[in-house]
Amino acid sequence: MADPTPVLDDLRAESDELDRLVAESGAEQWALPTPAPGWTVAHQIAHLAWTDRSSVLAVTDRDAFAREVEKALAAPGDFVDNGAAEGAAQPPGRLLANWRTGRDALQAALRAAPAGARFPWYGPPMAAASMATARLMETWAHGLDVADALGKKPAPTDRLRHIVRLGVRTRDFAFGVHGLPTPFEEFRLELRSPSGQLWTYGPEDADDRVTGTALDFCLLVTQRAHRADLGLRAEGTDADRWLDVAQAFAGPPGSGRPPKESAS
Template sequence: MLPVEDDPRDVAYRTLDAFTAENEELDKLLASLSYDVWSTPTPSEGWTIARQVAHLTLRAQDAIEAMTDRRRLLLTVERASPSPHHDADYGGLALANRHPETLLTQWREAREQFESTSHGILEGDISSLPGAGSERLVTIATAYGLMRTWAHAQDIFDALDRPRMPSERLWYVADLGIGMDDPRFTAHGVLPLGQMECRIELASPIGALWIWGDPTAAARLRGTAEDFCLYVTRRRTRWEVELTATMEVEAWMSTAPMLLAPAGRGYGPISA
Protein backbone atom coordinates (compact mmCIF):
# COMPACT_ATOMS: atom_id res chain seq x y z
CA MET A 1 0.00 0.00 0.00
CA LEU A 2 2.97 2.27 -0.45
CA PRO A 3 2.05 5.35 -2.49
CA VAL A 4 1.61 4.68 -6.20
CA GLU A 5 0.21 8.01 -7.33
CA ASP A 6 3.57 9.79 -7.11
CA ASP A 7 6.57 9.38 -9.37
CA PRO A 8 8.13 5.98 -8.45
CA ARG A 9 11.62 7.49 -8.26
CA ASP A 10 10.46 10.23 -5.89
CA VAL A 11 8.75 7.66 -3.68
CA ALA A 12 11.88 5.50 -3.64
CA TYR A 13 14.13 8.40 -2.68
CA ARG A 14 11.75 9.55 0.06
CA THR A 15 11.67 6.03 1.47
CA LEU A 16 15.46 5.87 1.42
CA ASP A 17 15.64 9.20 3.26
CA ALA A 18 13.28 7.84 5.91
CA PHE A 19 15.32 4.64 6.17
CA THR A 20 18.48 6.66 6.72
CA ALA A 21 16.85 8.83 9.38
CA GLU A 22 15.49 5.77 11.21
CA ASN A 23 18.92 4.18 11.34
CA GLU A 24 20.60 7.41 12.39
CA GLU A 25 18.26 7.63 15.39
CA LEU A 26 19.30 4.16 16.52
CA ASP A 27 22.96 4.86 15.75
CA LYS A 28 22.90 7.90 18.00
CA LEU A 29 21.56 5.81 20.86
CA LEU A 30 24.03 2.95 20.36
CA ALA A 31 27.01 5.29 20.09
CA SER A 32 26.16 6.72 23.51
CA LEU A 33 26.28 3.33 25.26
CA SER A 34 29.23 1.95 27.16
CA TYR A 35 30.36 -1.43 25.85
CA ASP A 36 29.19 -3.36 28.91
CA VAL A 37 25.60 -2.24 28.26
CA TRP A 38 25.49 -4.14 24.94
CA SER A 39 24.97 -7.38 26.89
CA THR A 40 21.73 -6.05 28.41
CA PRO A 41 18.75 -8.38 27.74
CA THR A 42 15.93 -6.96 25.63
CA PRO A 43 12.20 -7.83 25.79
CA SER A 44 12.69 -10.36 22.97
CA GLU A 45 13.53 -13.48 24.94
CA GLY A 46 17.18 -14.51 24.64
CA TRP A 47 18.18 -11.40 22.71
CA THR A 48 20.65 -8.86 24.07
CA ILE A 49 21.21 -5.41 22.59
CA ALA A 50 24.19 -6.84 20.72
CA ARG A 51 22.01 -9.61 19.28
CA GLN A 52 19.50 -7.05 18.04
CA VAL A 53 22.25 -5.14 16.21
CA ALA A 54 23.71 -8.36 14.83
CA HIS A 55 20.30 -9.26 13.40
CA LEU A 56 19.98 -5.87 11.71
CA THR A 57 23.48 -6.26 10.29
CA LEU A 58 22.80 -9.66 8.78
CA ARG A 59 19.45 -8.65 7.34
CA ALA A 60 21.03 -5.60 5.70
CA GLN A 61 23.75 -7.80 4.19
CA ASP A 62 21.12 -10.22 2.92
CA ALA A 63 19.12 -7.36 1.38
CA ILE A 64 22.22 -6.09 -0.43
CA GLU A 65 22.70 -9.47 -2.10
CA ALA A 66 19.02 -9.68 -2.99
CA MET A 67 18.91 -6.19 -4.51
CA THR A 68 20.93 -7.24 -7.56
CA ASP A 69 19.18 -10.58 -8.12
CA ARG A 70 15.65 -10.26 -9.48
CA ARG A 71 14.51 -13.68 -8.24
CA ARG A 72 15.91 -13.19 -4.74
CA LEU A 73 14.65 -9.62 -4.55
CA LEU A 74 11.11 -10.69 -5.37
CA LEU A 75 11.29 -13.53 -2.86
CA THR A 76 12.66 -11.24 -0.15
CA VAL A 77 9.95 -8.64 -0.68
CA GLU A 78 7.06 -11.08 -1.02
CA ARG A 79 7.93 -13.25 1.95
CA ALA A 80 9.80 -10.71 4.08
CA SER A 81 11.54 -13.61 5.76
CA PRO A 82 15.18 -14.15 6.72
CA SER A 83 17.45 -15.75 4.19
CA PRO A 84 18.63 -19.27 5.04
CA HIS A 85 22.14 -18.01 4.26
CA HIS A 86 21.97 -15.39 7.01
CA ASP A 87 19.77 -16.95 9.62
CA ALA A 88 19.74 -14.68 12.65
CA ASP A 89 19.35 -17.63 15.02
CA TYR A 90 22.84 -18.84 14.09
CA GLY A 91 24.88 -16.16 12.35
CA GLY A 92 23.38 -13.47 14.54
CA LEU A 93 24.43 -15.25 17.70
CA ALA A 94 28.03 -15.51 16.53
CA LEU A 95 28.15 -11.91 15.33
CA ALA A 96 26.67 -10.68 18.60
CA ASN A 97 29.69 -12.10 20.45
CA ARG A 98 32.05 -9.71 18.71
CA HIS A 99 33.30 -6.59 20.44
CA PRO A 100 30.58 -3.89 20.39
CA GLU A 101 32.87 -1.48 18.55
CA THR A 102 33.40 -4.05 15.79
CA LEU A 103 29.70 -4.90 15.64
CA LEU A 104 28.68 -1.26 15.47
CA THR A 105 31.13 -0.68 12.61
CA GLN A 106 29.83 -3.71 10.70
CA TRP A 107 26.23 -2.60 11.12
CA ARG A 108 27.06 0.89 9.87
CA GLU A 109 28.92 -0.51 6.87
CA ALA A 110 26.07 -2.90 6.02
CA ARG A 111 23.35 -0.28 6.09
CA GLU A 112 25.49 2.26 4.22
CA GLN A 113 26.15 -0.35 1.53
CA PHE A 114 22.43 -1.09 1.35
CA GLU A 115 21.77 2.61 0.80
CA SER A 116 24.48 2.96 -1.83
CA THR A 117 23.25 -0.17 -3.63
CA SER A 118 19.71 1.20 -3.64
CA HIS A 119 20.90 4.53 -5.03
CA GLY A 120 22.95 2.68 -7.65
CA ILE A 121 19.88 0.79 -8.84
CA LEU A 122 17.77 3.95 -8.96
CA GLU A 123 20.47 5.85 -10.84
CA GLY A 124 20.98 3.05 -13.34
CA ASP A 125 24.50 2.13 -12.25
CA ILE A 126 23.42 -1.28 -10.95
CA SER A 127 21.13 -3.52 -12.99
CA SER A 128 18.28 -5.17 -11.11
CA LEU A 129 14.89 -4.69 -12.71
CA PRO A 130 13.91 -2.52 -15.66
CA GLY A 131 12.35 0.90 -15.17
CA ALA A 132 9.71 1.55 -12.57
CA GLY A 133 9.68 -2.12 -11.54
CA SER A 134 13.10 -1.70 -10.03
CA GLU A 135 12.13 1.53 -8.32
CA ARG A 136 9.03 -0.02 -6.84
CA LEU A 137 10.81 -3.04 -5.43
CA VAL A 138 13.64 -0.91 -4.02
CA THR A 139 10.97 1.18 -2.29
CA ILE A 140 9.33 -1.86 -0.71
CA ALA A 141 12.62 -3.47 0.30
CA THR A 142 13.73 -0.21 1.89
CA ALA A 143 10.42 0.19 3.71
CA TYR A 144 10.79 -3.32 5.15
CA GLY A 145 14.28 -2.37 6.27
CA LEU A 146 12.89 0.71 7.97
CA MET A 147 10.23 -1.33 9.73
CA ARG A 148 12.83 -3.83 10.91
CA THR A 149 15.10 -1.09 12.25
CA TRP A 150 12.23 0.63 14.03
CA ALA A 151 11.01 -2.57 15.68
CA HIS A 152 14.40 -3.75 16.88
CA ALA A 153 15.27 -0.26 18.04
CA GLN A 154 12.11 -0.34 20.15
CA ASP A 155 13.44 -3.45 21.87
CA ILE A 156 16.65 -1.59 22.65
CA PHE A 157 14.86 1.53 23.92
CA ASP A 158 12.69 -0.70 26.11
CA ALA A 159 15.70 -2.62 27.44
CA LEU A 160 17.33 0.65 28.47
CA ASP A 161 14.06 2.09 29.79
CA ARG A 162 14.63 5.13 27.59
CA PRO A 163 11.78 7.31 26.31
CA ARG A 164 11.34 7.33 22.56
CA MET A 165 9.77 10.11 20.58
CA PRO A 166 7.63 8.68 17.75
CA SER A 167 8.19 10.15 14.30
CA GLU A 168 6.19 10.48 11.10
CA ARG A 169 8.29 7.61 9.74
CA LEU A 170 5.77 5.35 11.46
CA TRP A 171 3.66 5.77 8.33
CA TYR A 172 5.87 3.27 6.53
CA VAL A 173 5.55 0.70 9.31
CA ALA A 174 1.78 1.15 9.51
CA ASP A 175 1.38 0.96 5.75
CA LEU A 176 3.30 -2.28 5.52
CA GLY A 177 1.29 -3.75 8.38
CA ILE A 178 -2.00 -2.81 6.76
CA GLY A 179 -0.99 -3.85 3.26
CA MET A 180 0.51 -7.20 4.21
CA ASP A 181 -0.97 -9.88 1.95
CA ASP A 182 0.46 -13.20 3.09
CA PRO A 183 -0.96 -16.50 1.75
CA ARG A 184 -0.81 -17.82 5.31
CA PHE A 185 -3.83 -15.64 6.12
CA THR A 186 -5.91 -18.08 4.09
CA ALA A 187 -4.66 -20.96 6.23
CA HIS A 188 -5.96 -19.10 9.27
CA GLY A 189 -9.27 -18.34 7.56
CA VAL A 190 -8.60 -14.60 7.77
CA LEU A 191 -8.98 -12.03 5.02
CA PRO A 192 -5.99 -9.66 4.67
CA LEU A 193 -6.84 -6.20 5.92
CA GLY A 194 -6.01 -4.63 2.57
CA GLN A 195 -8.67 -6.82 0.93
CA MET A 196 -11.42 -6.04 3.43
CA GLU A 197 -14.03 -3.37 3.01
CA CYS A 198 -12.52 -1.52 5.92
CA ARG A 199 -11.59 1.99 6.99
CA ILE A 200 -8.42 2.47 9.03
CA GLU A 201 -7.85 5.73 10.88
CA LEU A 202 -4.55 6.22 12.69
CA ALA A 203 -3.42 9.38 14.44
CA SER A 204 0.10 10.37 13.43
CA PRO A 205 2.68 11.54 16.00
CA ILE A 206 2.04 15.18 15.06
CA GLY A 207 -1.73 14.84 15.22
CA ALA A 208 -2.58 14.31 11.56
CA LEU A 209 -5.06 11.59 10.61
CA TRP A 210 -3.77 8.85 8.35
CA ILE A 211 -6.55 7.06 6.49
CA TRP A 212 -6.61 3.84 4.50
CA GLY A 213 -9.50 1.98 2.89
CA ASP A 214 -13.12 2.67 2.05
CA PRO A 215 -14.48 5.69 3.96
CA THR A 216 -17.99 4.21 3.88
CA ALA A 217 -17.06 0.75 5.17
CA ALA A 218 -18.70 -0.55 8.32
CA ALA A 219 -15.54 -2.38 9.42
CA ARG A 220 -13.23 0.01 11.27
CA LEU A 221 -9.88 0.22 12.99
CA ARG A 222 -8.91 3.30 14.97
CA GLY A 223 -6.08 4.32 17.25
CA THR A 224 -2.66 5.93 17.18
CA ALA A 225 -0.09 4.98 14.58
CA GLU A 226 2.40 4.24 17.35
CA ASP A 227 0.09 1.77 19.09
CA PHE A 228 -0.75 0.07 15.81
CA CYS A 229 2.91 -0.29 14.87
CA LEU A 230 3.86 -1.57 18.31
CA TYR A 231 1.15 -4.21 18.04
CA VAL A 232 1.68 -5.47 14.49
CA THR A 233 5.43 -5.81 15.10
CA ARG A 234 4.71 -7.65 18.36
CA ARG A 235 6.35 -5.09 20.58
CA ARG A 236 3.17 -4.79 22.66
CA THR A 237 0.26 -7.13 23.34
CA ARG A 238 -3.32 -6.40 22.34
CA TRP A 239 -4.08 -5.32 25.91
CA GLU A 240 -1.22 -2.84 26.05
CA VAL A 241 -2.41 -0.73 23.12
CA GLU A 242 -5.48 1.44 22.70
CA LEU A 243 -6.89 0.28 19.39
CA THR A 244 -10.58 -0.06 18.67
CA ALA A 245 -11.70 -2.47 15.98
CA THR A 246 -14.89 -4.05 14.76
CA MET A 247 -15.31 -7.82 14.91
CA GLU A 248 -14.16 -8.39 11.33
CA VAL A 249 -10.93 -6.50 11.97
CA GLU A 250 -10.28 -8.19 15.32
CA ALA A 251 -9.87 -11.51 13.48
CA TRP A 252 -7.12 -9.90 11.41
CA MET A 253 -5.63 -8.27 14.50
CA SER A 254 -5.18 -11.62 16.21
CA THR A 255 -3.37 -13.11 13.21
CA ALA A 256 -1.29 -10.31 11.67
CA PRO A 257 1.51 -10.05 14.27
CA MET A 258 2.27 -13.77 13.98
CA LEU A 259 2.84 -13.38 10.24
CA LEU A 260 4.51 -9.99 10.15
CA ALA A 261 6.73 -10.71 13.13
CA PRO A 262 7.29 -14.44 13.66
CA ALA A 263 8.50 -15.49 17.08
CA GLY A 264 11.98 -16.91 17.46
CA ARG A 265 13.85 -14.37 15.35
CA GLY A 266 14.04 -11.48 17.73
CA TYR A 267 10.35 -10.77 17.49
CA GLY A 268 9.27 -12.66 20.57
CA PRO A 269 6.06 -11.60 22.31
CA ILE A 270 6.27 -9.28 25.28
CA SER A 271 4.63 -10.50 28.47
CA ALA A 272 1.52 -8.58 29.45
Protein backbone atom coordinates (compact mmCIF):
# COMPACT_ATOMS: atom_id res chain seq x y z
CA MET A 1 0.00 0.00 0.00
CA ALA A 2 1.20 3.50 -0.86
CA ASP A 3 2.69 5.69 1.84
CA PRO A 4 0.73 8.98 1.64
CA THR A 5 3.51 11.06 3.22
CA PRO A 6 5.31 12.14 0.00
CA VAL A 7 2.15 13.27 -1.76
CA LEU A 8 0.86 14.96 1.41
CA ASP A 9 4.13 16.88 1.66
CA ASP A 10 3.81 17.93 -1.98
CA LEU A 11 0.14 18.84 -1.52
CA ARG A 12 1.14 21.16 1.31
CA ALA A 13 3.86 22.75 -0.85
CA GLU A 14 1.47 23.22 -3.78
CA SER A 15 -1.17 24.76 -1.53
CA ASP A 16 1.34 27.05 0.14
CA GLU A 17 2.51 28.34 -3.25
CA LEU A 18 -1.05 29.22 -4.26
CA ASP A 19 -1.67 30.70 -0.81
CA ARG A 20 1.24 33.09 -1.25
CA LEU A 21 -0.14 34.16 -4.60
CA VAL A 22 -3.62 35.07 -3.35
CA ALA A 23 -2.49 36.38 0.05
CA GLU A 24 -0.61 39.13 -1.75
CA SER A 25 -3.70 40.10 -3.78
CA GLY A 26 -5.89 43.06 -2.98
CA ALA A 27 -9.62 42.64 -2.41
CA GLU A 28 -10.40 43.83 -5.94
CA GLN A 29 -8.20 41.09 -7.43
CA TRP A 30 -10.28 38.38 -5.77
CA ALA A 31 -13.13 39.51 -8.03
CA LEU A 32 -11.12 39.11 -11.25
CA PRO A 33 -12.55 36.60 -13.77
CA THR A 34 -10.60 33.39 -14.38
CA PRO A 35 -10.61 31.17 -17.51
CA ALA A 36 -13.45 29.10 -15.96
CA PRO A 37 -16.68 30.79 -17.16
CA GLY A 38 -18.45 32.59 -14.31
CA TRP A 39 -15.70 31.90 -11.78
CA THR A 40 -13.60 34.59 -10.18
CA VAL A 41 -10.42 34.14 -8.18
CA ALA A 42 -12.65 33.91 -5.10
CA HIS A 43 -14.72 31.13 -6.69
CA GLN A 44 -11.57 29.12 -7.38
CA ILE A 45 -10.33 29.35 -3.79
CA ALA A 46 -13.84 28.75 -2.44
CA HIS A 47 -14.08 25.56 -4.50
CA LEU A 48 -10.80 24.30 -3.07
CA ALA A 49 -11.97 25.12 0.46
CA TRP A 50 -15.32 23.41 -0.17
CA THR A 51 -13.65 20.25 -1.50
CA ASP A 52 -11.16 20.15 1.38
CA ARG A 53 -14.06 20.37 3.82
CA SER A 54 -15.87 17.52 2.04
CA SER A 55 -12.66 15.47 2.10
CA VAL A 56 -12.30 15.94 5.86
CA LEU A 57 -15.88 14.73 6.33
CA ALA A 58 -15.19 11.68 4.15
CA VAL A 59 -12.21 10.77 6.33
CA THR A 60 -13.63 11.62 9.77
CA ASP A 61 -17.46 11.53 9.61
CA ARG A 62 -18.96 9.19 7.04
CA ASP A 63 -22.55 9.94 8.06
CA ALA A 64 -22.04 13.66 7.54
CA PHE A 65 -20.34 13.00 4.23
CA ALA A 66 -23.24 10.78 3.14
CA ARG A 67 -25.55 13.75 3.70
CA GLU A 68 -23.32 15.85 1.46
CA VAL A 69 -23.56 13.19 -1.25
CA GLU A 70 -27.35 13.31 -0.97
CA LYS A 71 -27.24 17.06 -1.57
CA ALA A 72 -25.07 16.49 -4.62
CA LEU A 73 -27.45 13.88 -6.02
CA ALA A 74 -30.37 16.26 -5.52
CA ALA A 75 -28.68 18.93 -7.66
CA PRO A 76 -26.11 17.12 -9.81
CA GLY A 77 -25.62 19.99 -12.23
CA ASP A 78 -25.38 22.78 -9.69
CA PHE A 79 -23.83 21.63 -6.44
CA VAL A 80 -20.21 22.40 -7.41
CA ASP A 81 -21.05 25.88 -8.70
CA ASN A 82 -23.32 26.54 -5.74
CA GLY A 83 -20.59 25.60 -3.28
CA ALA A 84 -18.11 27.86 -5.03
CA ALA A 85 -20.57 30.77 -5.15
CA GLU A 86 -21.41 30.45 -1.46
CA GLY A 87 -17.76 30.60 -0.47
CA ALA A 88 -16.94 33.37 -2.92
CA ALA A 89 -19.52 35.60 -1.26
CA GLN A 90 -17.37 35.76 1.88
CA PRO A 91 -14.88 38.58 2.43
CA PRO A 92 -11.48 37.54 0.98
CA GLY A 93 -9.80 37.45 4.39
CA ARG A 94 -12.40 35.10 5.82
CA LEU A 95 -12.35 32.89 2.72
CA LEU A 96 -8.57 32.62 2.87
CA ALA A 97 -8.68 31.77 6.58
CA ASN A 98 -11.32 29.08 5.96
CA TRP A 99 -9.26 27.55 3.18
CA ARG A 100 -6.20 27.44 5.41
CA THR A 101 -8.16 25.83 8.24
CA GLY A 102 -9.60 23.18 5.94
CA ARG A 103 -6.21 22.37 4.42
CA ASP A 104 -4.68 21.89 7.85
CA ALA A 105 -7.59 19.70 8.97
CA LEU A 106 -7.28 17.50 5.88
CA GLN A 107 -3.52 17.12 6.33
CA ALA A 108 -4.05 16.05 9.94
CA ALA A 109 -6.88 13.64 9.08
CA LEU A 110 -5.01 11.91 6.26
CA ARG A 111 -1.75 11.64 8.19
CA ALA A 112 -3.64 10.05 11.11
CA ALA A 113 -5.61 7.64 8.91
CA PRO A 114 -5.02 3.92 9.51
CA ALA A 115 -2.83 2.20 6.93
CA GLY A 116 -4.95 0.64 4.21
CA ALA A 117 -8.08 2.62 5.07
CA ARG A 118 -10.37 3.67 2.22
CA PHE A 119 -12.77 6.56 2.34
CA PRO A 120 -16.07 7.26 0.53
CA TRP A 121 -16.14 9.85 -2.23
CA TYR A 122 -18.41 11.15 -4.98
CA GLY A 123 -16.77 8.52 -7.17
CA PRO A 124 -15.11 5.25 -6.08
CA PRO A 125 -13.71 5.07 -2.51
CA MET A 126 -10.15 6.35 -2.14
CA ALA A 127 -7.14 5.55 0.00
CA ALA A 128 -5.30 8.36 1.78
CA ALA A 129 -2.63 8.66 -0.92
CA SER A 130 -5.25 8.75 -3.68
CA MET A 131 -7.27 11.43 -1.91
CA ALA A 132 -4.15 13.55 -1.38
CA THR A 133 -3.23 13.11 -5.05
CA ALA A 134 -6.68 14.24 -6.15
CA ARG A 135 -6.42 17.30 -3.91
CA LEU A 136 -2.99 18.15 -5.31
CA MET A 137 -4.31 17.81 -8.86
CA GLU A 138 -7.19 20.17 -8.15
CA THR A 139 -5.02 22.64 -6.26
CA TRP A 140 -2.57 22.82 -9.15
CA ALA A 141 -5.27 23.08 -11.82
CA HIS A 142 -7.36 25.73 -10.06
CA GLY A 143 -4.15 27.50 -9.11
CA LEU A 144 -3.37 27.85 -12.83
CA ASP A 145 -6.71 29.59 -13.34
CA VAL A 146 -5.98 31.93 -10.43
CA ALA A 147 -2.50 32.71 -11.75
CA ASP A 148 -3.93 33.43 -15.19
CA ALA A 149 -6.38 35.94 -13.73
CA LEU A 150 -3.60 37.64 -11.78
CA GLY A 151 -1.26 37.79 -14.75
CA LYS A 152 1.24 35.34 -13.23
CA LYS A 153 2.90 32.26 -14.69
CA PRO A 154 4.05 29.85 -11.98
CA ALA A 155 7.02 27.67 -12.85
CA PRO A 156 6.19 23.95 -13.08
CA THR A 157 7.78 21.62 -10.53
CA ASP A 158 8.34 17.89 -10.26
CA ARG A 159 5.26 17.76 -8.03
CA LEU A 160 3.56 17.14 -11.37
CA ARG A 161 4.62 13.49 -11.08
CA HIS A 162 1.56 12.83 -8.91
CA ILE A 163 -0.78 14.32 -11.51
CA VAL A 164 0.91 12.36 -14.28
CA ARG A 165 0.35 9.11 -12.39
CA LEU A 166 -3.28 10.06 -11.78
CA GLY A 167 -3.72 10.83 -15.46
CA VAL A 168 -2.30 7.42 -16.37
CA ARG A 169 -4.50 5.61 -13.85
CA THR A 170 -7.66 7.34 -15.09
CA ARG A 171 -7.16 6.38 -18.74
CA ASP A 172 -9.87 3.71 -18.71
CA PHE A 173 -12.25 5.99 -16.79
CA ALA A 174 -11.83 8.70 -19.43
CA PHE A 175 -12.73 6.28 -22.22
CA GLY A 176 -15.69 4.91 -20.28
CA VAL A 177 -17.17 8.27 -19.31
CA HIS A 178 -17.20 9.19 -23.01
CA GLY A 179 -18.95 5.94 -23.91
CA LEU A 180 -15.90 4.54 -25.70
CA PRO A 181 -14.54 0.98 -25.46
CA THR A 182 -11.60 0.61 -23.10
CA PRO A 183 -8.32 -0.23 -24.84
CA PHE A 184 -7.14 -3.70 -23.95
CA GLU A 185 -3.40 -3.01 -24.08
CA GLU A 186 -1.34 -0.64 -21.95
CA PHE A 187 0.06 2.51 -23.52
CA ARG A 188 3.66 3.66 -23.33
CA LEU A 189 4.22 7.19 -21.99
CA GLU A 190 7.54 9.02 -22.18
CA LEU A 191 7.31 12.46 -20.59
CA ARG A 192 10.04 14.97 -19.81
CA SER A 193 9.77 16.32 -16.26
CA PRO A 194 10.26 20.00 -15.33
CA SER A 195 13.68 19.08 -13.90
CA GLY A 196 14.70 17.28 -17.09
CA GLN A 197 14.14 13.66 -16.05
CA LEU A 198 12.39 11.21 -18.36
CA TRP A 199 9.29 9.74 -16.71
CA THR A 200 8.11 6.51 -18.33
CA TYR A 201 5.00 4.39 -17.91
CA GLY A 202 3.91 1.19 -19.61
CA PRO A 203 5.81 -1.41 -21.67
CA GLU A 204 8.59 -0.22 -23.98
CA ASP A 205 7.20 -2.25 -26.89
CA ALA A 206 3.62 -0.94 -26.67
CA ASP A 207 2.01 -0.16 -30.03
CA ASP A 208 0.27 2.94 -28.65
CA ARG A 209 2.39 5.64 -27.06
CA VAL A 210 2.33 9.27 -25.96
CA THR A 211 5.42 11.47 -25.81
CA GLY A 212 5.97 15.08 -24.76
CA THR A 213 6.43 17.03 -21.55
CA ALA A 214 4.90 16.22 -18.19
CA LEU A 215 3.57 19.78 -18.04
CA ASP A 216 1.66 19.41 -21.30
CA PHE A 217 0.27 16.04 -20.19
CA CYS A 218 -0.95 17.53 -16.91
CA LEU A 219 -2.52 20.48 -18.72
CA LEU A 220 -4.32 17.97 -20.93
CA VAL A 221 -5.68 15.63 -18.24
CA THR A 222 -6.84 18.55 -16.07
CA GLN A 223 -8.34 20.14 -19.20
CA ARG A 224 -6.53 23.44 -18.67
CA ALA A 225 -5.42 23.58 -22.31
CA HIS A 226 -6.70 22.24 -25.60
CA ARG A 227 -4.78 19.43 -27.21
CA ALA A 228 -4.10 21.60 -30.25
CA ASP A 229 -2.09 24.00 -28.09
CA LEU A 230 0.12 21.31 -26.56
CA GLY A 231 3.19 19.50 -27.84
CA LEU A 232 2.03 15.98 -27.03
CA ARG A 233 2.47 13.35 -29.75
CA ALA A 234 0.38 10.19 -30.00
CA GLU A 235 1.21 7.03 -31.92
CA GLY A 236 -1.59 4.54 -32.44
CA THR A 237 -5.35 4.99 -32.87
CA ASP A 238 -6.27 4.45 -29.23
CA ALA A 239 -3.54 6.75 -27.89
CA ASP A 240 -4.66 9.43 -30.33
CA ARG A 241 -8.27 9.08 -29.19
CA TRP A 242 -7.17 9.26 -25.54
CA LEU A 243 -5.64 12.69 -26.06
CA ASP A 244 -9.08 13.88 -27.18
CA VAL A 245 -10.95 12.61 -24.09
CA ALA A 246 -8.41 12.42 -21.24
CA GLN A 247 -9.51 13.72 -17.85
CA ALA A 248 -8.01 13.01 -14.43
CA PHE A 249 -11.02 14.26 -12.46
CA ALA A 250 -14.20 12.43 -11.50
CA GLY A 251 -17.61 13.23 -12.90
CA PRO A 252 -19.08 13.63 -16.38
CA PRO A 253 -16.98 14.59 -19.39
CA GLY A 254 -15.47 18.02 -18.93
CA SER A 255 -16.01 20.71 -21.56
CA GLY A 256 -12.31 21.56 -21.56
CA ARG A 257 -10.83 24.75 -22.96
CA PRO A 258 -11.10 25.91 -26.56
CA PRO A 259 -8.01 26.17 -28.76
CA LYS A 260 -6.27 29.52 -28.42
CA GLU A 261 -7.09 30.53 -31.98
CA SER A 262 -10.84 30.01 -31.51
CA ALA A 263 -10.73 31.67 -28.06
CA SER A 264 -9.11 34.84 -29.41
